Amino acid sequence: MRDYDGSELPVGESSTDFAAVPDSFQRLWTPHRIAYIQDQTQPDTDDCPFCIAPTLDDEKALIVARGKTAYVLLNLFPYNSGHLLVCPFRHVPLYDEATDAEVAEIAALTQTAMRVLRETSRSHGFNIGMNQGVVAGAGIANHLHQHVVPRWATDSNFFPIVAGTKAIPRLLGEVRDELAVAWPRNH
Numbered sequence: 001m002r003d004y005d006g007s008e009l010p011v012g013e014s015s016t017d018f019a020a021v022p023d024s025f026q027r028l029w030t031p032h033r034i035a036y037i038q039d040q041t042q043p044d045t046d047d048c049p050f051c052i053a054p055t056l057d058d059e060k061a062l063i064v065a066r067g068k069t070a071y072v073l074l075n076l077f078p079y080n081s082g083h084l085l086v087c088p089f090r091h092v093p094l095y096d097e098a099t100d101a102e103v104a105e106i107a108a109l110t111q112t113a114m115r116v117l118r119e120t121s122r123s124h125g126f127n128i129g130m131n132q133g134v135v136a137g138a139g140i141a142n143h144l145h146q147h148v149v150p151r152w153a154t155d156s157n158f159f160p161i162v163a164g165t166k167a168i169p170r171l172l173g174e175v176r177d178e179l180a181v182a183w184p185r186n187h
């Protein structure tokens with residue numbers, strides 16, 4: 001796997017295997033090795049990761065919770081530990097194209113995500129929102145996804161520019177397990 005500048009990346013993660021919103025940051029994984037990812041099979045590049053994820057088991061897809069019309073998963077390219085995405089199952093790009101049921105469930109899952117993150121990681125605040133369209137910053141513009149990013153008083157600015165690198169202190173699989181256990185059964 002190669003980085004944007006062509007240099008060899010040291011870790012074995014493959015973004016095409018998982019739901020993800022790629023961005024411009026490199027990440028300093030601490031611990032850096034994502035040991036739980038074993039399967040290196042590559043889906044076709046035009047496959048939508050947010051459509052593929054629900055067809056996989058929760059651990060592999062980093063899914064925290066599933067509703068009737070929408071589900072919650074960890075972002076493979078997190079801004080912070082516990083950075084969640086709330087997606088409709090349906091492949092729909094824009095918020096105003098979502099059905100009433102999808103809008104209601106995305107909202108309810110977002111509220112639950114806040115409560116679960118507050119309980120498990122004692123976050124002090126959140127950034128919540130959607131990038132609508134590539135021009136607005138959506139990494140995967142064709143499948144609606146709401147970001148829920150926990151914030152702490154001690155974390156860095158929302159747009160860190162120093163070296164373009166974020167330190168992520170915990171493995172994604174570990175965070176997924178913790179959130180899935182804490183997620184209430186009725187959501």
Ligand SMILES: [Zn+2]
Nearest residue numbers: 048051091143
């Ligand atoms: Zn999709």
